[in-house]
Amino acid sequence: MLARDQRTPFSDWWWTVDKLLLAAIIALMLAGVILSLAASPPVATRIGLDPFHFFNRHVMFLAPSLIVLLAVSFMTPRQIRRTALVVFALSIFLIVVTLLVGPEVKGSRRWITLLGVNIQASECAKPAFVIVAAWLFAESTKRPEMPATSMALVLLMMLVTLLVMEPDFGQTMLILTVWGALFFIAGMRMIWVFGLAGAAGAGLFGAYLLVPHVAGRIKRFMNPASGDTFQVDTAMEAFWNGGWFGLGPGEGIAKRSLPDSHTDFVFAVAAEEFGIILCLMLVALFAFVVIRTLTRAYSTDDTFARFAASGLAILFGVQAAINMAVNLQLIPAKGMTLPFISYGGSSFVSLAYGVGMMLALTRQRPRTEIESMEGASNQRAYA
Numbered sequence: 001m002l003a004r005d006q007r008t009p010f011s012d013w014w015w016t017v018d019k020l021l022l023a024a025i026i027a028l029m030l031a032g033v034i035l036s037l038a039a040s041p042p043v044a045t046r047i048g049l050d051p052f053h054f055f056n057r058h059v060m061f062l063a064p065s066l067i068v069l070l071a072v073s074f075m076t077p078r079q080i081r082r083t084a085l086v087v088f089a090l091s092i093f094l095i096v097v098t099l100l101v102g103p104e105v106k107g108s109r110r111w112i113t114l115l116g117v118n119i120q121a122s123e124c125a126k127p128a129f130v131i132v133a134a135w136l137f138a139e140s141t142k143r144p145e146m147p148a149t150s151m152a153l154v155l156l157m158m159l160v161t162l163l164v165m166e167p168d169f170g171q172t173m174l175i176l177t178v179w180g181a182l183f184f185i186a187g188m189r190m191i192w193v194f195g196l197a198g199a200a201g202a203g204l205f206g207a208y209l210l211v212p213h214v215a216g217r218i219k220r221f222m223n224p225a226s227g228d229t230f231q232v233d234t235a236m237e238a239f240w241n242g243g244w245f246g247l248g249p250g251e252g253i254a255k256r257s258l259p260d261s262h263t264d265f266v267f268a269v270a271a272e273e274f275g276i277i278l279c280l281m282l283v284a285l286f287a288f289v290v291i292r293t294l295t296r297a298y299s300t301d302d303t304f305a306r307f308a309a310s311g312l313a314i315l316f317g318v319q320a321a322i323n324m325a326v327n328l329q330l331i332p333a334k335g336m337t338l339p340f341i342s343y344g345g346s347s348f349v350s351l352a353y354g355v356g357m358m359l360a361l362t363r364q365r366p367r368t369e370i371e372s373m374e375g376a377s378n379q380r381a382y383a
Contacts, residue, residue, distance in 0.1 A: 013074055016363040021292050024285050025069070025355050028340040031282060033059060035341055039269040040262035042255045054262050054343050061345045065352035072356030073363075077305055080357050084131035087124060087353075094121035095162045110166050120346040122163060122171050126178075127354035129159055130315055133179055134307035137186035141303055149186075152179070169207060169214055170322070170334035176200055177318055182311045217332040234258055235268035235327050239276070246275030262343045264335055267327040282341070283324070289355075290317035296362035309361040312354050 040054035050056075075083065094112060098121060102109040111118050133152045140148035156179050163172045180196050207214040220229050238254035241247060252272040255261040261269050271279050290313045297309035316339055323338040325331045337347045 009074065013363070017073060017359055018292065018296060018362050018364075021289060021296075021362065022073075022359060024288050024292070025340070025359075028282075028285055028289075029062060029066075031285075032341040033062065035266050035270050036262060036343055038249060038252070038273055039255050039266050040343060043259070043262050057345065058343050058348075061348045065348045068349055069352040069356040069359070072353055073359035075357070075360045077302060077308075077361065080131060080308070080360060081135050081304070084128040084135075084357075088128035088132050091121045091125035091128060092158070092162065094119065095125065095166075099162070099165055108166050108168065110168055117345070120344075122166070122168060123344075123346040123350040124353070125159060126171070126175065126315060127312060127350060127357060129155065129175065130178060130182070130311040130354075131308050131357065133182055134311050135304055137182055138304035138307050141186060149183075152183075167211065168335075169211070170336050173204075173334075174315070174318060174322065174336070178311055178315045181314045182307060185307060185310055217334070220332070231258060231260065231265060232326070232329050232333055235265050236329055238265075238268040238272035239328070242272040242275050244275050244277055246271070246273050246278065249273055260335075263337060264323065264333075264342065265327055266342050267324050267338055270341075271327075286317060286320045286339070289313070293358050293362055300362075305361045309358055312358045312361075316351070316354065316358070 036055050036058040037052075040058070041051040044053040045051050072080075072083075098112040099109055102112045105111065110120050110122065112121065113119070132155060136148040136152040136155075139146055156175070159175060160172055163169075163175065180200075183192065183196070208218055209215070234254050234257060238252065241253065247253075250273070252269055254265075254272050255269045258265050258268070267279065267282070270282065293309055293313035293316075297306045297313070300306055300309075319336060320339050322331065322334065322336045323342070326333050326336065337344050339351050340348065
């Protein structure tokens, strides 16, 4: 099945996939299992659940996520484009349904229950939106007469509007950052750089003035004495308590009082029990995934694959950076999971979908295959 002279789908995948990138992703998944076992039992006990409730569900989500990751990594760029368009359309529909009938939790409507499973549709929308936007930007470089950039801007405004209505300002800023990075990679003019930066600044200032929740977090970040900073203060204490080598598995103190120790603040639990050394190893793994993907992306001649893989790598890296920065009190607190480490079913599956596309887009395809794909796409307006 793995011989080079036998052309089977599996052998083609095995000899073209980036094995180091795949190994780094699997290592992050395994680290997530270990840290879920360390961080989640106190949270489950506090709310009256079985101590291993969240750990069991984390492991349960691992199996379908691996299936999604491997299945998507077999796809061709054309299949990725078509699948992403369907996923993005379904995600937008589910976000609208969530806004209409979803339950309100802590002032937000982000979740909807389908077939007994809680789904956060915005998580699935992120990687699909990156692919659709990259596709449009790639088409704009091939056919300048096509209003692809305007279409990408319309899709951005539509998604951002829905996220603000939930409201979910963390995901909104993440989407805007990735879209801006893709726009920059596609070769936008400097006037657009300043224009988009100004628009983002104006939007953030407007949210500060009009949304008490956002204003409260920014004020607490700028002046900790102005409000409740229990979670971020406890997270910082966890880093100090852990030192370089940690207190040992199960010996952490912060997880006993942190409400979100298994989600937003799992990085702090890792620091307290396993030390800063483990945290640096996690940072190195995240950095390797991003840098490796960007390096492979810029070595390909396929414009769409270059844009799409770069956008997915930036999405993955920025999300990880935001979570770790919140744990270290470098930015205001916001609900953002640490990829493959934090607990969360929708986040886990959507991340697997995203990195599966990263693996597919960075596979080493023969130049003749890339040229045939580009030639076929030039004969049609859409894939």
